[in-house]
Amino acid sequence: MLVQAxxxxxxxxxxxxxxxxxxxxxxxxxxxxxxxxxxxxSSGLFVLLGAEFIxxxxxxxxxxxxxxxxxxxxxxxxxxxxxxxxxxxxxxxVGIIIGxxxxxxxxxxxxxxxxxxxxxxxxxxxxxxxxxxxxxEALGLVLYTKYVAAFQLAGLILFVAxxxxxxxxxxxxxGVRRQxxxxxxxxxxxxxxxxxxxxxKTGV
Amino acid sequence: MDLIVSIWSDYWIVRTVxxxxxxxxxxxxxxxxxxxxxxxxxxxxxxxxxxxxxxxxGLLQPIADGVKLFSKETIIPSQAHRVVFLLAPMIxxxxxxxxxxxxxxxxxxxxxxxxxGVLYLFAISSMGVYGVIxxxxxxxxxxxxxxxxxxxxxxxSYEVSMGLIIxxxxxxxxxxxxxxxxxxxxxxxxxxxxxxxxxxxxxxxxAETNRAPFDLPEGESxxxxxxxxEYSAMAFALxxxxxxxxxILMSAITxxxxxxxxxxxxxxxxxxxxxxxxxxxxxxxxxxxxxxxARATLPRFRYDQLMRLGWKVFLPLTLFWVVFVAGMLITFDxxxx
Numbered sequence: 001m002l003v004q005a006x007x008x009x010x011x012x013x014x015x016x017x018x019x020x021x022x023x024x025x026x027x028x029x030x031x032x033x034x035x036x037x038x039x040x041x042s043s044g045l046f047v048l049l050g051a052e053f054i055x056x057x058x059x060x061x062x063x064x065x066x067x068x069x070x071x072x073x074x075x076x077x078x079x080x081x082x083x084x085x086x087x088x089x090x091x092x093x094v095g096i097i098i099g100x101x102x103x104x105x106x107x108x109x110x111x112x113x114x115x116x117x118x119x120x121x122x123x124x125x126x127x128x129x130x131x132x133x134x135x136x137e138a139l140g141l142v143l144y145t146k147y148v149a150a151f152q153l154a155g156l157i158l159f160v161a162x163x164x165x166x167x168x169x170x171x172x173x174x175g176v177r178r179q180x181x182x183x184x185x186x187x188x189x190x191x192x193x194x195x196x197x198x199x200x201k202t203g204v
Numbered sequence: 205m206d207l208i209v210s211i212w213s214d215y216w217i218v219r220t221v222x223x224x225x226x227x228x229x230x231x232x233x234x235x236x237x238x239x240x241x242x243x244x245x246x247x248x249x250x251x252x253x254x255x256x257x258x259x260x261x262g263l264l265q266p267i268a269d270g271v272k273l274f275s276k277e278t279i280i281p282s283q284a285h286r287v288v289f290l291l292a293p294m295i296x297x298x299x300x301x302x303x304x305x306x307x308x309x310x311x312x313x314x315x316x317x318x319x320x321g322v323l324y325l326f327a328i329s330s331m332g333v334y335g336v337i338x339x340x341x342x343x344x345x346x347x348x349x350x351x352x353x354x355x356x357x358x359x360x361s362y363e364v365s366m367g368l369i370i371x372x373x374x375x376x377x378x379x380x381x382x383x384x385x386x387x388x389x390x391x392x393x394x395x396x397x398x399x400x401x402x403x404x405x406x407x408x409x410x411a412e413t414n415r416a417p418f419d420l421p422e423g424e425s426x427x428x429x430x431x432x433x434e435y436s437a438m439a440f441a442l443x444x445x446x447x448x449x450x451x452i453l454m455s456a457i458t459x460x461x462x463x464x465x466x467x468x469x470x471x472x473x474x475x476x477x478x479x480x481x482x483x484x485x486x487x488x489x490x491x492x493x494x495x496x497x498a499r500a501t502l503p504r505f506r507y508d509q510l511m512r513l514g515w516k517v518f519l520p521l522t523l524f525w526v527v528f529v530a531g532m533l534i535t536f537d538x539x540x541x
Contacts, residue, residue: 029341033288036334056323064330065360068337072356075341075349134319136380179508 008048015041032071039063053136223315227304235448236266242496249500273444276437281343284434288342293435293442296335300449303328307456308383310466310480321382322370325457326363329412332450333359336414336421336431339443343434351430354507355414355421361514362411368522369401369408372529373461378540386465388540397532401525402462404518406494409454411514413447416499420507455491456484463487 014037021034039062046055133141143151196204211218240255240263247254255262280286306321308314318324333356340352374380376398377388411418422430432443459465466480469487505513533539 027285030288033338052318052320053323056320056327059327060323060330064327064333064363068333068356068360071334071337072353075337076353134380136320179512181512 004048008045011041011044011048015045028074028077029071032067032074035070036063036067039067051135053134053139220315224305227315228301231301231304231449231452232445234452235445236270238448238452238492239269239444240266241492242499245493245496246500249497270441273437273441278437278439279434281345281434283344285342285344288338289434290439292335292339292342293439293446295338296332296446297442297449299328299332299335300446300453303453304456306382307453307460308386308465309484311383313466313481314383317381317383320380322374322380322385322461325382326367326370329450329454329457330359330363332412335443335446339435340431343431345434347428347433348431351421351433355431358414358418358420358510358514359412361511362408362518365514365518365522366405366408366412368519368526369405370461371526372401372522373398375526375529375533376538376540382460382465386460386467390464391538394538397529398462401522402458404522405458405462406491407513408518409458410495410498411510413450413454413495415447415451415495417502417505418510419504420510451492451495452488455488455495458491459484459487463491 018034018037018041022031022038025031025034039058043055043058043063046052046058198204243265244254244262255265258264258268280289303325305315306318306324308317336355336359337352340348340350340355343349373385376390376394377385379385379388410416414421420430422432432440435443463469464471465487466484468475468478468483475483
């Protein structure tokens with residue numbers, strides 16, 4: 001138990017610190033690196049909870065794919081940061097107002113409003129027999145049976161987003177000569193080679 | 205003596221530390237002699253002798269190389285981002301070591317027998333790109349940055365098809381635990397069905413470890429060494445060790461997923477008297493030979509060809525194969541229970 005508690009405070013502490021560093025670091029690349037550290041530690045927290053599948057997927061998806069592209073983009077941007085920061089202080093009042101409104105709303109929410117009080121009766125979690133299987137199996141058992149429609153819908157939305165991103169960024173540039181592998185493979189020596197017997201001192 | 209025995213049996217942390225040390229030291233020795241094997245094998249393929257002078261048959265050459273790298277000066281460019289610059293090789297090297305905790309060397313010989321071993325390996329290997337990309341950015345050099353960009357897109361691209369290939373294997377085994385994957389029953393037709401995926405996986409791990417013919421991130425003829433151009437001495441040595449440790453790791457993953465791990469080859473029972481770890485090491489060495497063989501024989505890909513192979517050939521093929529394997533398993537009622 002002691003090890004678990006130690007691990008929890010370690011992960012949680014680093015997570016909070018790195019989250020803080022994400023917004024305070026001067027260099028945006030450092031911010032993204034701290035964000036990755038944060039992802040990694042939150043994945044550690046999932047593993048501590050016994051949700052090892054979600055913990056690993058968290059690392060694979062967020063650290064391995066999303067943050068790589070994020071870092072990629074931030075590194076490619078060539079921004080003069082000193083210039084960017086000059087007028088930053090004038091936005092502070094607006095930030096404080098928005099933050100204050102959000103805080104007020106959250107306080108109001110959690111003190112007075114009970115979200116869907118009858119939800120416990122509506123949730124139908126088939127928890128019988130889930131104690132024996134690993135949580136990967138447990139997830140698969142409900143995801144592909146009970147929630148298959150929602151799962152497929154999520155996939156469809158992601159697919160549409162992907163197609164949309166490609167359509168928006170794809171441009172056809174004129175005058176670009178691309179390699180056509182099928183054309184290259186279809187070439188035969190008969191079409192492109194001509195063997196000429198040249199008599200001496202005559203040329204072709 | 206009794207004290208040692210009681211400490212050994214009472215404190216799991218002592219056992220874990222000892223086993224970890226054995227694994228790490230063994231891995232470092234394996235890396236050292238992999239570089240030796242590479243030079244010898246490539247020498248033989250190119251009708252040269254390879255290292256010959258240091259020790260008998262040049263066997264002490266890796267140690268001499270290590271001492272040389274250790275005694276050199278670590279140069280940090282004045283324009284570099286110091287912390288990230290020094291962190292990058294450490295991350296790359298550490299990642300190539302931590303993945304070994306889930307690899308089963310023999311039945312029960314595994315440091316952490318976790319339920320999601322395959323996902324753990326995939327997560328760790330997908331993080332390998334950070335070492336490269338951080339090195340390229342922190343060096344503050346054009347060549348290093350170009351190498352890092354190439355590496356990032358290359359590794360992300362080939363991970364996609366690797367993930368789908370792993371899904372194919374998982375469909376036939378029904379478990380994410382690496383020991384159970386090795387022990388899952390594999391009739392001949394399932395093996396035959398997975399064979400094309402084995403070939404694609406082999407090519408993908410060449411790209412994933414930035415090895416020839418996909419070594420564009422280093423590409424010495426065009427970007428003079430790529431992301432590690434600014435590194436010297438121990439920082440460079442860590443990249444070097446990390447790259448070779450990653451090669452061994454990827455070979456071990458291939459062996460675990462496709463070649464039956466520590467089990468004797470082709471299911472021959474009469475070969476079972478040989479310890480499993482020997483079979484595991486032999487199979488891993490066989491895959492490593494393919495790495496070296498490919499480096500000695502194939503020219504480097506052009507970058508657009510690399511991307512075409514990853515996205516337009518491997519991705520549709522593996523995606524189709526996932527559906528095909530699943531369909532076959534359902535048709536013949538062979539889904540793992």
